[in-house]
Amino acid sequence: MxxxxxxxxxxxxxxxxxxxxxxxxxxxxxxxxxxxxxxxxxxxxxxxxxxxxxxxxxxxxxxxxxxxxxxxxxxxxxxxxxxxxxxRRKSLLDAVMSLWSGDARFIDERGVPRVLERRSTARPAQAETFEDLIEEVTKGVPPKALLDAWLQQGAVTIDDDGHVRWAKPERAAGEELQSMTRSARIAADRMQASWEILHGGGESPGHFLFSVRGEGLLDEDVARLHGAVRRWGRRFSDRLNREVTLAQARGRKAGGTQRYSFGVQSYAEPVRPDAWQLDETASPRKAVAAQT
Known part of the structure; x- marks a missing residue:
């Protein structure tokens, strides 16, 4: 080298x-x-x-x-x-939120996590409830105990009608590192996909890499781009998550062995006005010195 x-x-x-x-x-x-x-x-x-x-x-x-x-x-x-x-095993919250956002029984017509009634009543419920959601994942933990803990941590909320809403799952205890682990896995998979494309040899293994970069942007344009990714990226991710949930169910029955991942990020940070004009083919050592 x-x-x-x-x-x-x-x-x-x-x-x-x-x-x-x-x-x-x-x-x-x-x-x-x-x-x-x-x-x-x-x-x-x-x-x-x-x-x-x-x-x-x-x-x-x-x-x-x-x-x-x-x-x-x-x-x-x-x-x-x-x-x-x-x-590692999925955390309980991770498994619940994956089902809530990917299974057709728990999403609305727009494909986003549906607002759920808290519990099943004596009469058959018209749709699956939060209690059903929890019992689909585990029968070893009372749904009310989980609901109380996640309410306190801000992972879910209760609306004026007494229904359970998806809020900020990453706020739950122990989920910070779970979230970072998922991000690290996606980043590692992206690097691995890049390696396979460049060094795999033979036909493409089916990995895809897409990226968009821009430098020297205005704050208002960055805010607009973030908003676009939230709308489009979330819409596509929710649809893909439903497909993956169905694929997992088929795989469990047929002994599937493949692991799949997909990730979207929208990130921006301030840089010195002259930093983005650096020749990216230049020596990294020189580039670092120019930005300090």
Whole structure:
């Protein structure tokens, strides 16, 4: 790898590390923990590269490829692989909100989460209730206990008619990191899709990447763009979520093994007026210096 390619690769790493390090600092995760994790990921990815190239996977080869000391390679090789420790179960709220926004029984004619009656009465309800929604996901937790907790946290609200409305699920206890995990997964999938498109070889595996960028915009134009994405992006995401919910149901019956993801973001930040005029092909080191 030549120096220019190495610098560009480090520039990509810098872009990805900044929001990650911000989270780690906020949550009190120190450098030592990140360094140890980085060693494990380096070794994991180096082993995969050697396997793809049909080369022997040895401690010496892994150490040479990664720069990780051979004794650390040996130690980490004896530990459980990361793949066994990174799996997580959906939180209860995550599962409930996924059903509420994707299942035809719980959405309205516009495809958005429907306002729900709180509980089923003695007479058959005309439509599924909040109680039905909870019991579809779990029968081990009383719906009223969940409703009270989520009301207090602002995840749901009760309107003047006593119906339950979707509010801000990310406010619920423990959901901040769940939300960040979902965002990290989407970001990782986007990077992986880009890698597969560029290096997968043969026919396209079906991954798609779309992006739109603009620089030097006015505040009012950014606000208008955010509004457009909220309308169009949410409309499309809700429709796609319904399709994914149906696909999951079919997959559970037929033993499906594929994981799928899709993400939309609308993001803006202020920059120095001259910063966006920098030549993006220039050395990352020079670009950083020009923006400081």
């Amino acid at each position: 030549n120096a220019s390619t190495q610098e560009q690769s480090l520039h990509i790493a810098t872009l990805l590390l900044r929001p990650l390090i911000r989270l780690l600092v906020h949550k009190g995760v120190g450098l030592a923990e990140l360094v140890e994790l980085s060693k494990r990921v380096y070794i994991e990815q180096a082993a995969e590269q050697l396997e793809r190239e049909e080369r022997r996977i040895t401690d010496a080869a892994l150490s040479t490829l990664t720069g990780v000391h051979r004794k650390d390679v040996k130690r980490i090789g004896a530990e459980a692989p990361l793949a066994q420790t990174e799996r």
